[in-house]
Amino acid sequence: MVNVIMHGCNGHMGRVITGLVAEDPDIQIVAGVDAYTGVENEYPVFKSIKECTVKADAIIDFSVAAAVDDLLDYAVDTQTPVVLCTTGLSAEQLEKVKETSKKVAVLKSANMSLGINTLMKLLQMATEVLADRGFDIEIVEKHHNLKLDAPSGTALALADCINQVLNNEYDYTYDRSTVREKRKKKEIGISAVRGGTIVGDHDVIYAGTDEVIEIKHRAYSKAVFAKGSIDAAKYLAGKSAGLYNMSDVIG
Numbered sequence: 001m002v003n004v005i006m007h008g009c010n011g012h013m014g015r016v017i018t019g020l021v022a023e024d025p026d027i028q029i030v031a032g033v034d035a036y037t038g039v040e041n042e043y044p045v046f047k048s049i050k051e052c053t054v055k056a057d058a059i060i061d062f063s064v065a066a067a068v069d070d071l072l073d074y075a076v077d078t079q080t081p082v083v084l085c086t087t088g089l090s091a092e093q094l095e096k097v098k099e100t101s102k103k104v105a106v107l108k109s110a111n112m113s114l115g116i117n118t119l120m121k122l123l124q125m126a127t128e129v130l131a132d133r134g135f136d137i138e139i140v141e142k143h144h145n146l147k148l149d150a151p152s153g154t155a156l157a158l159a160d161c162i163n164q165v166l167n168n169e170y171d172y173t174y175d176r177s178t179v180r181e182k183r184k185k186k187e188i189g190i191s192a193v194r195g196g197t198i199v200g201d202h203d204v205i206y207a208g209t210d211e212v213i214e215i216k217h218r219a220y221s222k223a224v225f226a227k228g229s230i231d232a233a234k235y236l237a238g239k240s241a242g243l244y245n246m247s248d249v250i251g
Contacts (some may be wrong), residue, residue: 002027002237005056005080007071008063009045010034013085016226017060027234030054033063049074056080057237060229064148065089072100081105081236083229085112087153101243107236110153110227116202117246119217120161123204126215127165136183137162137170137209142193142201147153150192154202159188162204 004021008014009032017187018041021029032045039045046052049071059082061071068086081197084097087110100106111117120250131137141155151174162171170186183189200219219225228246235249 001025002058002234003030003056004028004233005030005049005052005054005059006032006043007049007059007061007067007082008034009041009043010036010039010085011062013062013222013226013229015039016222017062020223020226020230024230027230030056032119039202049095058083058233060233061085062229065093068093069096072096072106072174075106075162076100076103079104081239083232083236084108085225086222088149098243102241104241105236105239105244106206107232107244107246107248109228109232110157111200112225112246113219114228114246114250115217115219115224116154117250118157119202119204119215120247122142122204122215123158123162124165126204126206126213130206130208131162131166133208135206135213136185138189138205138207140191140193140201140203140205142195142198144197144199145194147194150194151190152192152200152202154200155190158202158204159190162188171229200250204220 006017006029021027029043031043032041033049033052033053034045035047037045059080061082063084065086065088076186084106097106097108139155139158141152143152159172170188172186173189199222202217204215234251
């Protein structure tokens with residue numbers, strides 16, 4: 001049995017994970033952390049991670065960027081592995097994640113979906129074939145109107161995955177409205193759409209001469225991310241210090 005702390009337990013993802021864990025005999029939530037305490041839980045809930053006194057095998061984090069620094073400090077102090085799913089982290093926080101992983105196991109992924117992580121492998125294959133043959137690369141991501149960060153962490157992860165194949169020689173373009181010039185050959189355009197209750201759509205477009213290839217992923221429920229984070233917590237429990245990702249989980 002894997003015991004976990006749910007960091008951000010009363011947010012939407014926290015509630016989904018709580019429901020799924022309740023049906024899983026191999027894992028249980030022993031404590032939650034959330035500034036909002038207006039939800040009844042079967043486990044104790046603390047307003048901040050600093051106040052948490054319950055020991056666990058791992059932490060699942062779906063919170064906000066502002067809460068991540070204290071979370072990382074707690075993970076090191078208590079030697080509790082953490083599955084870090086919060087997006088929109090600053091450059092300083094990303095560096096802190098790397099430093100933290102030298103002291104305790106950290107699994108960081110912008111997207112916990114099995115489908116997205118499989119998509120990344122497909123993108124590497126497509127980029128190897130198409131990028132040197134004149135295909136322009138664009139990413140369009142769509143999310144609900146309550147999402148705070150743009151572009152999404154997943155879109156950036158997809159772009160990074162592609163750029164690794166390209167030896168990180170391509171620049172990212174987020175807004176073309178401020179300049180009037182021809183599209184550069186070595187750039188990846190990333191566009192963000194916010195509206196309604198879209199869970200998460202990501203389209204990667206390879207636009208060549210007289211043909212276009214699109215590779216798409218649609219998430220119809222946040223349960224796909226919740227299931228991935230639960231699998232990640234099971235995987236990370238007992239692991240030694242290091243920076244892990246979903247590729248490690250899916251093998």
